[in-house]
Amino acid sequence: MKYNLAFKYRIYPNKEQELLINKTFGCVRFVYNTILYAANKFYEETGKNKIITPASLKSENQFLKEVDSLALSNAQLNVRRSFTNFFQKRAKFPRFKSKKTGVKSYTTNCVNNSIDLFDNLV
Numbered sequence: 001m002k003y004n005l006a007f008k009y010r011i012y013p014n015k016e017q018e019l020l021i022n023k024t025f026g027c028v029r030f031v032y033n034t035i036l037y038a039a040n041k042f043y044e045e046t047g048k049n050k051i052i053t054p055a056s057l058k059s060e061n062q063f064l065k066e067v068d069s070l071a072l073s074n075a076q077l078n079v080r081r082s083f084t085n086f087f088q089k090r091a092k093f094p095r096f097k098s099k100k101t102g103v104k105s106y107t108t109n110c111v112n113n114s115i116d117l118f119d120n121l122v
Contacts, residue, residue: 024067028106029097031057031064032075036094039083049087051080074107 013021031054042050054072058064064072085091 020067023063024071024106025104026099027064027067028071028075029099030061031072032079033096035076035079036082036096039079049083051076051083068106068108070109070111071106074109 034057035052035054038052039050042048054064054069054076079094082091082094086093
């Protein structure tokens with residue numbers, strides 16, 4: 001039997017890490033909203049669903065290369081999932097992410113031990 005595990009951590013980042021995390025929040029929101037806008041436009045014109053990739057956005061927006069690429073890929077998957085749920089009548093039409101809401105989060109993947117947790121580093 002396959003199990004999915006999730007862990008929730010409270011972290012205390014230093015200034016450099018905090019800056020990178022805040023950049024990632026903004027870039028994930030930007031990618032989500034841009035992909036959603038392009039998908040909305042394509043859906044209105046053709047009535048079909050087409051989702052662009054974050055790699056196509058990186059060529060014209062160089063700041064996206066500074067953050068975690070897996071977080072951007074997960075934003076694309078979230079747009080795809082929201083459109084799938086809409087077309088299967090399980091949810092309303094997807095909405096844009098707001099900068100002004102208090103909820104800021106992103107999802108990333110641990111590939112080849114890319115995420116490490118250390119104790120008592122100051």
